[in-house]
Amino acid sequence: MSEFDITRLITERAAENYDLHDQHVNSTLVKVLRTIGFDKVYASAKGSYLYDAEGQDYLDFLSGYGVFNIGRNHPLLAKTIKDVLDLDMSNMVQMDCALLSGLLAEKLVEITPPHLDAVFFCNSGAEAVEGALKFALGATGRNRILSLSGAYHGLTLGALSVTNNGNFQEGFGKLLPGVEQVIYGDLNDLEDKLRQGDVAAFIAEPVQGKGVYFPADDYFPQAQALCRRYGALFIMDEVQTGLGRTGKMWALEHWNLEPDILTVAKALSGGYVPAAAFLTRRDIHQRVFSRLDRCVVHSTTFGRNNLAMACGLATIHVLQHEKLVENAAWAGQIIEQKLLELKANHELIKDVRVKGCMVAIEFGEPRSMKMKLAWKGIHAVDKGLFPQMIVTPMMNKHRVLTHVAGHNLDIVKALPPLVIGETEIHRFISSLDDVLQDCTRLPGPMWDFGRNLVQTAIKQRKGKKLAPA
Numbered sequence: 001m002s003e004f005d006i007t008r009l010i011t012e013r014a015a016e017n018y019d020l021h022d023q024h025v026n027s028t029l030v031k032v033l034r035t036i037g038f039d040k041v042y043a044s045a046k047g048s049y050l051y052d053a054e055g056q057d058y059l060d061f062l063s064g065y066g067v068f069n070i071g072r073n074h075p076l077l078a079k080t081i082k083d084v085l086d087l088d089m090s091n092m093v094q095m096d097c098a099l100l101s102g103l104l105a106e107k108l109v110e111i112t113p114p115h116l117d118a119v120f121f122c123n124s125g126a127e128a129v130e131g132a133l134k135f136a137l138g139a140t141g142r143n144r145i146l147s148l149s150g151a152y153h154g155l156t157l158g159a160l161s162v163t164n165n166g167n168f169q170e171g172f173g174k175l176l177p178g179v180e181q182v183i184y185g186d187l188n189d190l191e192d193k194l195r196q197g198d199v200a201a202f203i204a205e206p207v208q209g210k211g212v213y214f215p216a217d218d219y220f221p222q223a224q225a226l227c228r229r230y231g232a233l234f235i236m237d238e239v240q241t242g243l244g245r246t247g248k249m250w251a252l253e254h255w256n257l258e259p260d261i262l263t264v265a266k267a268l269s270g271g272y273v274p275a276a277a278f279l280t281r282r283d284i285h286q287r288v289f290s291r292l293d294r295c296v297v298h299s300t301t302f303g304r305n306n307l308a309m310a311c312g313l314a315t316i317h318v319l320q321h322e323k324l325v326e327n328a329a330w331a332g333q334i335i336e337q338k339l340l341e342l343k344a345n346h347e348l349i350k351d352v353r354v355k356g357c358m359v360a361i362e363f364g365e366p367r368s369m370k371m372k373l374a375w376k377g378i379h380a381v382d383k384g385l386f387p388q389m390i391v392t393p394m395m396n397k398h399r400v401l402t403h404v405a406g407h408n409l410d411i412v413k414a415l416p417p418l419v420i421g422e423t424e425i426h427r428f429i430s431s432l433d434d435v436l437q438d439c440t441r442l443p444g445p446m447w448d449f450g451r452n453l454v455q456t457a458i459k460q461r462k463g464k465k466l467a468p469a
Contacts, residue, residue: 014053017041036388037396045072048417048424050401058399059427061359061414066209066240069267069328069357070318071419077270080314084306091306100309107316108279111249113258118285121277121303125239125265126154128276129203132261133158134298135280136201136233139287144178146193146202146232152210152406153203153237162203165210167407184208185215187222194230201261202227203235206251210406212353212360212413220255233260233284239276240358243267244319244418247329247356254355260284270315275308324418331420332356338429346436347371350410359414360405361432363387370442383408390435398431 013020018039022030033039043053048071050058060072070077084100091098105119120135122128133145147153147162154160160169161176169175182202183189193199202223207214227234236259241251243264248254250262261284265276289295302308319325336354339361343349348371350364363386365375378385387404390412394400405411416424 014043015041036392038392047071047073048420056399058395058401059424060401061416061424061428062401062403063415063417064271065266066245066358066415067266067269068271069244069418070270070315070322070324071417072271074270074314074318076318077272077311077314080310081272081307084310089306092301092304094301098304098306098309100306100313101304104309104312105277107313108264108277111316112262112279113250113252115258115281116262116279118282119277119279120285120298121275121309122300123274123302123308124154124276125237125263126156126159127300128239128263128265128278129153129159129162129237130156131298132203132235132237132263132278132280133162133201135261135278135284135288136235139284140200140231140233142198142200142232144180144196144199145176146180146182146190146199148204148208149181149184150208150210150213151203151205152208153205154239165407184213185219187219187226190223191226191230194226194232197230199230199232201233201235203237205237205241206254206257207241207246207355207358209240211362211409211411212355212358212405214254214353214355217255220252220257224257224259227260235259235261235263237263239263239265240415241355243315244325244328245356245358245415247325247332249319249325251355268312268315269308270311270318273305273307273311275312276303277312319418322419327420328356328418331416331418331425332359334422334425335359335414335429338425339432342429342433342436346433346439348436348439357416357418357420359416361390361412361414363390363410363412371440374442383410386410387412389439390432393435393438394431398427398434400428400431 018030018034040052040058042050044051048060050060101121108119109117120131122131137143145162147164149164151162151164153162155168158176160172161179163169164181180193182193190202206220224234236252236257238250238252243249245267246254252259261278261280263278268275268277288298332354336352339352339354343352347366347368348363349361351362353360366372375386384404384407387410391402391404394402402412402414405413414428
């Protein structure tokens, strides 16, 4: 039998990424990436950058949707994984209590509000949300869950049920019963629904990921107080915002909140091994694990595996010792200042929203007649095309990776790693400035690209109409 050599396998088949995915994985995603020019083949990555086989750098202001807070391929994480493998430790015995999961639980409790003293480990943000909802239902004995309009909490069934986005929910039939939407920022609506007395929990992102929205400063403190008054648990979903993303270790610190349950994932992995958790009060935890015969009433096979736990410990160490949370706060201030300067010079920018290294640039209908007609023409065909006209040249002309914030939103979003400095900020801002200047040239390359997107969208719609039932 020939020896398995992963290095040789990767080297020999390095250019087959998109063909393999087209054949065996998600062919629709491949089509989208090829259409918008994102079908790059990356050979390596470090810190804030991705590199192709020719050595060209790509500034990563997407960070794997917020995974790479400490940057890509941090040397301490790589060393930590190698060290754990070299120890030949027992792993996932299941009928034991492993050291590394205990140590990471201790560390998470140390860096969260002191009332959160019990931890459950899992594998992804969606799974952390599922667990948080399940614990809320089990601990309260109630059967309703409230979530905010515009929320995104994940795509598994329970998480999808509290994700208020029709595009993600379409086609999957009836979701979980007892889930109700609350109008964003409306305390009266929240109280009206809580007053019925059967709400187990109100779940919210402190900063909504799909558009980088955050409410007035008094909203979350009052929402938390209303939950307390009516006996509902308050869940903060910090899957994307947690571990420094917004310039605080936890975004809840911006409002001095004390949620009953807190979810964490993405950045906890260090970008290597999936890791997630939710933290809660011990009394809530014990209402679920209420008897000896219910000690594993909620469990997951891979949640406490050694590699994930080691990555979590190393990631928190890097965040603290390299002062990356503080750097995120500093970077956010500079980015916001520079974006506001761009807003003053570009009529297409409607709003700028920044919390640390969580950035949204929202676009709106321009004032000048020629630009207004082009804007209306693009939106008449597809409401979500314009931000793609920004994201694509940012990538193909400037090699800066950003993304469209959500379906039918005129918002470009950036999630840079927390390790960025002045060089990366300048490249991002200058690239965006250049792309926006191209937008004023009618006709021009931006609008040519927009026309191509429109034609692709029209063909796709016609294909759907012609497809057999």
